[in-house]
Structure formats: structure tokens, C-alpha cells
Amino acid sequence: MTVTVRVPAKVNVQLAVGGVRPDGFHDLANVFLAVGLYDEITVTEADELTITCAGPDAAQVPLDATNLAARAALALGARHGREPRVHIHIAKDIPVAGGMAGGSADGAGALLACDALWGTGAPREELLDICAELGSDVPFSLVGGAALGRGRGEILTPLPVGGTFHWVFAVADGGLSTPAVYAECDRLRVASGTGATSADVPDPEPSPALLEALRTGDPLALAASVSNDLQAAAVSLRPSLTATLSAGTEAGALAAMVSGSGPTTAFLVQDAESAEKVAAALSASGTCRAVRVTSGPVAGATVL
Numbered sequence: 001m002t003v004t005v006r007v008p009a010k011v012n013v014q015l016a017v018g019g020v021r022p023d024g025f026h027d028l029a030n031v032f033l034a035v036g037l038y039d040e041i042t043v044t045e046a047d048e049l050t051i052t053c054a055g056p057d058a059a060q061v062p063l064d065a066t067n068l069a070a071r072a073a074l075a076l077g078a079r080h081g082r083e084p085r086v087h088i089h090i091a092k093d094i095p096v097a098g099g100m101a102g103g104s105a106d107g108a109g110a111l112l113a114c115d116a117l118w119g120t121g122a123p124r125e126e127l128l129d130i131c132a133e134l135g136s137d138v139p140f141s142l143v144g145g146a147a148l149g150r151g152r153g154e155i156l157t158p159l160p161v162g163g164t165f166h167w168v169f170a171v172a173d174g175g176l177s178t179p180a181v182y183a184e185c186d187r188l189r190v191a192s193g194t195g196a197t198s199a200d201v202p203d204p205e206p207s208p209a210l211l212e213a214l215r216t217g218d219p220l221a222l223a224a225s226v227s228n229d230l231q232a233a234a235v236s237l238r239p240s241l242t243a244t245l246s247a248g249t250e251a252g253a254l255a256a257m258v259s260g261s262g263p264t265t266a267f268l269v270q271d272a273e274s275a276e277k278v279a280a281a282l283s284a285s286g287t288c289r290a291v292r293v294t295s296g297p298v299a300g301a302t303v304l
């Protein structure tokens with residue numbers, strides 16, 4: 001028997017980063033939006049746990065027990081007294097190490113797929129607990145749509161969205177390490193004299209204007225309120241992102257931002273027609289490796 005699950009990428013329309021906590025994580029107000037770029041995770045009964053991956057960035061995906069999809073199968077199996085004898089195939093379309101939660105998508109997808117394959121029938125709460133153990137972004141990959149993530153991003157509240165938002169993503173050459181970008185954010189804060197701990201940095205809060213823009217589905221209002229506290233750190237580590245951001249703005253994007261920890265850049269546009277125009281201009285600019293056009297919100301991990 002075989003089960004396939006489709007899982008979307010995300011963009012953070014607000015990423016407010018608090019001070020670094022004693023456990024090394026940062027408290028967040030993380031407003032996630034699931035967008036229509038997908039990985040597909042297929043699990044098949046097998047003699048032992050094995051993984052394959054296909055797609056343009058497949059060479060950068062680990063195929064051992066560190067793969068989040070393998071860790072998900074192991075975690076569900078351990079809770080239900082079951083050896084994870086499965087082959088996991090990842091059809092990867094989400095850019096790797098791009099700030100779009102591709103690894104998290106694979107973790108959430110493999111979890112849901114194994115649950116279906118094994119007939120485990122794990123309650124949603126248990127699946128969300130396992131997701132949070134796997135990584136801060138993994139619960140959102142399961143849930144999809146739009147949500148506010150508190151804590152380190154794993155405590156989710158679904159958010160109402162009143163329309164479809166159109167996006168262009170510029171994929172950069174190479175990735176950025178998420179821990180390195182958080183560390184650079186701390187370094188920049190210390191260097192500017194504010195300090196980087198929870199005692200120094202105000203508690204992160206969601207922007208009321210941003211939540212209202214999502215609720216009404218108004219792209220101009222959303223463009224006026226998006227923010228990403230990791231952007232300066234990503235640009236500091238990858239200065240060439242400035243040229244990509246400018247190219248999208250000059251082409252008419254309503255907002256230009258780094259997606260999460262980057263280095264993918266995200267451009268909010270008015271409609272599907274302007275998306276094509278901005279995408280063409282970004283391609284022609286020579287400031288990125290690839291350009292993707294999509295929209296959101298879309299559903300979270302779904303069994304096909």
C-alpha cells in the first residue's frame with residue numbers, strides 16, 4: 001500500500017523576533033501564510049526505513065535519519081510501538097534552505113502519510129505534538145492556511161483570511177542556515193547597543209493592522225504592514241539580496257521582503273497579471289536563480 005501527502009511552503013507576512021531565550025530559541029510573533037508551492041511525500045511499506053528525493057534541489061537533502069521525514073516516521077512509530085518499515089519518497093518542489101519551510105513540510109507530510117498508511121488514527125493533538133518536537137515550523141506545515149505562531153512558532157492560532165494574495169518568489173543561489181540568521185540578528189542587536197536577550201528586547205506582538213489586512217483580503221493594506229525582523233540579518237549575510245529586493249520593487253511589487261530566514265525573497269503583488277509582470281522583470285534582472293509565481297492561503301498537509 002502507498003499513501004501520498006501534499007504539503008505547501010510558507011511565507012511569513014510578519015516575523016517579529018523577541019530576545020534569545022535561555023534554551024537558545026527566540027520567542028516569536030510569527031504570522032504564517034501557506035502558499036501554493038508543494039512537496040509531495042509518498043510512503044510505501046518496505047523492509048526498512050529508506051528515503052529518496054527528486055527535484056531540482058534534491059542533492060542538498062539529507063537521505064539519512066536526520067531527514068525530517070525519517071524523524072517523523074520514527075517518532076510516530078515509537079509512540080505506537082511500531083518499527084517504521086517504510087520507503088519515503090520526497091518529490092521536492094520547495095526551494096531547499098530557502099526560508100520556505102521545505103524540510104518542515106516533509107516532516108509534517110511524512111507524519112500524516114505514515115499515520116494513514118499504518119491506520120494509527122493518531123488524534124490531531126498528538127500529530128501537532130510530534131510536529132512541535134520535530135521543529136518550530138512543522139506544526140504550521142500540517143495546519144496550513146494562515147496562522148499566528150507564538151512561543152518559538154509552534155503554538156498556533158488559525159487566522160481568518162478574506163481573499164487570495166498573489167506572490168512572486170525569487171529563489172537565490174544556495175541557502176542560508178536558519179540558526180546562522182538568528183545568530184546574526186542577535187549580533188546586529190548587540191552591535192547596535194540594544195542587547196539581544198528577552199530582558200533587552202520587547203515581547204514580539206502581532207500587528208493589528210496586518211491581522212486586519214489578512215481578514216479583509218486587501219493586498220495594499222497587507223503590503224503596508226508586512227515586516228520581517230530577520231530581514232536585516234539575512235541581507236547582512238547575503239548582501240546581494242538588496243539587488244533582488246530592488247528589482248521586484250522597481251517592477252511594481254506592492255511589497256518586497258525576505259521570506260523567513262531567507263535567502264528566498266517574496267514579492268506581494270496586486271493580482272495574477274502583475275505577478276507575471278514582476279516575475280518576468282525579476283528573471284530578466286539576473287539577480288536570482290529562479291522565479292516562482294503562486295498565491296495563498298492554501299490548505300495544509302493533505303492526503304491525496
Ligand SMILES: C[C@@](CO)(OP(=O)(O)O)[C@H](O)COP(=O)(O)OP(=O)(O)OC[C@H]1O[C@@H](n2ccc(N)nc2=O)[C@H](O)[C@@H]1O
Pocket residue numbers: 012015024025026027028030098099100101102104134135136137138151152153178179182259260261262
Ligand atoms: C525562521 C523560520 C520562520 O518561520 O523559518 P525559516 O524561514 O527558516 O523556514 C522559523 O523560525 C525557523 O523554524 P525551524 O526551521 O522549524 O527551526 P527549528 O528547527 O525549530 O530551529 C532551528 C534553529 O533556529 C533557531 N530558532 C528557531 C526558531 C525560533 N523561534 N528561534 C530560534 O532561535 C535556533 O537556533 C534553532 O536551533
Ligand SMILES: Nc1ncnc2c1ncn2[C@@H]1O[C@H](COP(=O)(O)OP(=O)(O)O)[C@@H](O)[C@H]1O
Pocket residue numbers: 060061062066067068069090095096097098099100101102103104106107176178261262
Ligand atoms: N526533508 C528534510 N529533512 C531534513 N532536512 C532537510 C530536509 N529538506 C531539507 N533539509 C535540510 O534542512 C536544512 C533547512 O532546509 P529547509 O527546511 O528547506 O529550509 P528552511 O529552514 O530555510 O525553510 C537544509 O540544510 C536542508 O539540507
